[in-house]
Amino acid sequence: xxxxxxxxxxxxxxxxxxxxxxxxxxxxERAIELVLLSCGLVAVFTTxxxxxxxxxxxIGFFSFVSIWDFLTGTVWTPLFANPQYGILPLISGTLTIxxxxxLVAVPMGTVIAIYLSEFAPHTLREVVKPVLELIAAVPTIVxxxxxxxxxxxxxxxxxxxxxxxxxxxxxxxxxxxxIIPTIAxxxxxxxxxxxxxxxEGAYALxxxxxxxxLLVVMPAAISGVVAAFVLAAAKAIGETMxxxxxxxxxxxxxxxxxxxxxxxxAYIAQVSQGDLxxxxxxxxxxxxxxxxxxVMTLALNLTGHFLRRRYxxxx
Amino acid sequence: MNTAxxxxxxxxTRDLEAMRARIQSGIRRQKVFALAGILCxxxxxxxxxxxxxxxxxxxLPRLSWDFMTSFxxxxxxxxxxxxxxxxxxxxxxxxxxxxxPIAIGAAIYLEEYASKNWFTDLIEINVTNLAGVPSxxxxxxxxxxxxxxxxFGESILTAGLTLGLLILPVVIVSSREALRAxxxxxxxxxxxxGATRWQMVSDHLLPYSRGGMLTGVILGMAEAIGQTAPLxxxxxxxxxxxxxxxxxxxxxxxxxxxxIWAEFTVLPIQMYNWVSRxxxxxxxxxxxxxxxxxxxxLLMNGFAIYLRYQVRKKIKx
Numbered sequence: 001x002x003x004x005x006x007x008x009x010x011x012x013x014x015x016x017x018x019x020x021x022x023x024x025x026x027x028x029e030r031a032i033e034l035v036l037l038s039c040g041l042v043a044v045f046t047t048x049x050x051x052x053x054x055x056x057x058x059i060g061f062f063s064f065v066s067i068w069d070f071l072t073g074t075v076w077t078p079l080f081a082n083p084q085y086g087i088l089p090l091i092s093g094t095l096t097i098x099x100x101x102x103l104v105a106v107p108m109g110t111v112i113a114i115y116l117s118e119f120a121p122h123t124l125r126e127v128v129k130p131v132l133e134l135i136a137a138v139p140t141i142v143x144x145x146x147x148x149x150x151x152x153x154x155x156x157x158x159x160x161x162x163x164x165x166x167x168x169x170x171x172x173x174x175x176x177x178x179i180i181p182t183i184a185x186x187x188x189x190x191x192x193x194x195x196x197x198x199x200e201g202a203y204a205l206x207x208x209x210x211x212x213x214l215l216v217v218m219p220a221a222i223s224g225v226v227a228a229f230v231l232a233a234a235k236a237i238g239e240t241m242x243x244x245x246x247x248x249x250x251x252x253x254x255x256x257x258x259x260x261x262x263x264x265x266a267y268i269a270q271v272s273q274g275d276l277x278x279x280x281x282x283x284x285x286x287x288x289x290x291x292x293x294x295v296m297t298l299a300l301n302l303t304g305h306f307l308r309r310r311y312x313x314x315x
Numbered sequence: 316m317n318t319a320x321x322x323x324x325x326x327x328t329r330d331l332e333a334m335r336a337r338i339q340s341g342i343r344r345q346k347v348f349a350l351a352g353i354l355c356x357x358x359x360x361x362x363x364x365x366x367x368x369x370x371x372x373x374x375l376p377r378l379s380w381d382f383m384t385s386f387x388x389x390x391x392x393x394x395x396x397x398x399x400x401x402x403x404x405x406x407x408x409x410x411x412x413x414x415x416p417i418a419i420g421a422a423i424y425l426e427e428y429a430s431k432n433w434f435t436d437l438i439e440i441n442v443t444n445l446a447g448v449p450s451x452x453x454x455x456x457x458x459x460x461x462x463x464x465x466x467f468g469e470s471i472l473t474a475g476l477t478l479g480l481l482i483l484p485v486v487i488v489s490s491r492e493a494l495r496a497x498x499x500x501x502x503x504x505x506x507x508x509g510a511t512r513w514q515m516v517s518d519h520l521l522p523y524s525r526g527g528m529l530t531g532v533i534l535g536m537a538e539a540i541g542q543t544a545p546l547x548x549x550x551x552x553x554x555x556x557x558x559x560x561x562x563x564x565x566x567x568x569x570x571x572x573x574x575i576w577a578e579f580t581v582l583p584i585q586m587y588n589w590v591s592r593x594x595x596x597x598x599x600x601x602x603x604x605x606x607x608x609x610x611x612x613l614l615m616n617g618f619a620i621y622l623r624y625q626v627r628k629k630i631k632x
Binding site: 119 | 338341342344345348349351352353355356358359360362363365366369370373416417418419420421423424425428429437438441442443444445447448449450451452453454455456458459460463480483484487511512513534537538540541542543544547548549550583586587590591598601602605608609612613616617620
């Protein structure tokens with residue numbers, strides 16, 4: 001603690017303008033960070049606003065209609081003189097169409113993903129992936145036109161002459177095709193993130209490509225692949241325009257794909273086309289339907305993201 | 316020894332043959348599987364092609380200069396898409412102006428500023444979840460919030476803000492990817508010469524990640540332009556046979572923002588309106604509007620894909 005063995009530089013006189021500059025610079029930095037933070041908070045506010053508006057209007061709705069009748073009723077006629085608000089017909093329509101869509105998209109999307117990730121030559125993959133992206137980017141209204149004025153007439157003319165003009169089958173099939181890219185690209189990501197060493201191990205034991213893909217890569221990537229299914233299902237449930245155009249828009253408690261039906265989304269779209277009086281029961285009913293829709297998709301999305309996170313952590 | 320084995324194949328050769336047969340059948344099955352993969356892929360591509368060609372065959376003969384410059388009409392053969400494409404363009408403008416700065420700001424915050432804590436997690440979870448919220452729910456939000464709470468009415472402003480919120484997650488995610496692609500040593504070098512965080516971001520990160528961000532913005536805009544459901548919900552499905560007020564006026568101050576309050580229609584809504592009519596002449600109009608819409612979407616997406624390819628090729632850190 002004695003004298004310092006080297007010469008201590010005397011601190012240079014601090015230039016007051018420099019200090020001021022530094023101070024204002026720090027202030028500016030803080031301000032910018034706050035602005036950027038508030039940009040990030042917009043996402044939080046959007047979620048809060050969505051939840052608040054749906055819940056708020058639904059509470060208003062449930063003061064007219066009992067929750068029990070709403071959840072168990074099988075007749076949905078909100079626009080009739082004697083309205084009934086049973087949500088089950090909309091849910092049956094939504095589930096039937098989603099089921100058909102998944103029946104198309106799950107096998108095809110998975111096979112495409114396995115093919116692209118394990119079999120396809122590099123150049124082919126580089127071409128196919130953007131094309132799949134383009135399919136995903138086609139406005140769904142165009143698919144709606146395609147479903148109503150191409151697929152339905154085509155099926156009527158060939159294998160299903162009894163198919164009515166509006167039905168659940170065709171929108172289901174077309175939604176299925178429209179979500180193939182979701183499943184294919186998310187599952188492919190999951191399979192490609194399986195480490196090469198696992199494939200090499202399988203090859204070293206004498207497996208061929210298919211055995212490696214199905215017995216080694218697939219099980220390792222399964223949570224990511226299932227996540228892709230779940231996220232795609234959420235997308236199918238939330239799809240509006242294809243259903244609104246091609247399924248017929250009359251709520252029908254039926255699981256028969258040949259019947260016309262309405263879904264939660266189609267109902268919201270249909271009712272808001274008319275002039276709804278702000279605050280009326282009809283106006284509030286679309287928010288109640290929206291709340292049910294949000295709960296269904298949110299549950300699926302959270303499951304999907306949880307599963308995706310799990311496979312990411314594994315490797 | 317040799318003669319013995321050729322006369323009566325030993326157990327080991329029989330095993331060998333069985334093994335070879337198994338390998339062969341495995342290879343056969345593998346080929347069948349690869350074929351299935353090719354078939355599924357081409358099926359998906361063919362469906363896209365069929366949808367595209369169907370629209371083209373129905374709609375292309377109807378496309379003409381008159382169709383682009385006429386208002387919708389009761390008479391199918393005189394109807395056109397003037398008000399809807401002008402509406403689409405203006406709504407896109409509002410969407411871009413409102414969403415892009417916020418999305419890029421949020422991306423910068425999450426990538427460069429946010430510390431790893433529950434609060435950042437909260438924002439991240441919200442962004443991921445918003446990406447999965449069905450588009451029609453955004454319509455309900457807009458109906459409750461913009462139309463009635465804020466009193467914006469069924470205006471271009473409402474529509475633009477709604478679509479802006481809708482594409483926010485898309486643009487945030489791709490901007491973050493673009494920022495993440497800039498290597499850490501660029502940041503360190505900037506800090507090393509005494510840059511503040513914002514100087515580093517604005518002088519280095521933003522210029523270097525511009526291409527990637529632009530890709531995300533275009534993809535977001537391509538998604539927005541095809542959206543129908545959220546705009547139906549806010550009540551845009553009306554007969555619009557007029558244009559919004561001109562943004563440029565003859566007298567001082569020469570710029571007018573009156574147009575953001577105007578009623579509007581957009582291409583996909585016009586198409587929906589026409590496709591849901593039983594009259595075939597209107598459905599042909601719908602196809603023609605669809606051709607324009609699809610062309611614009613594919614053009615934007617194609618450009619984004621090309622841009623991303625160029626960005627990836629060009630960057631060598």
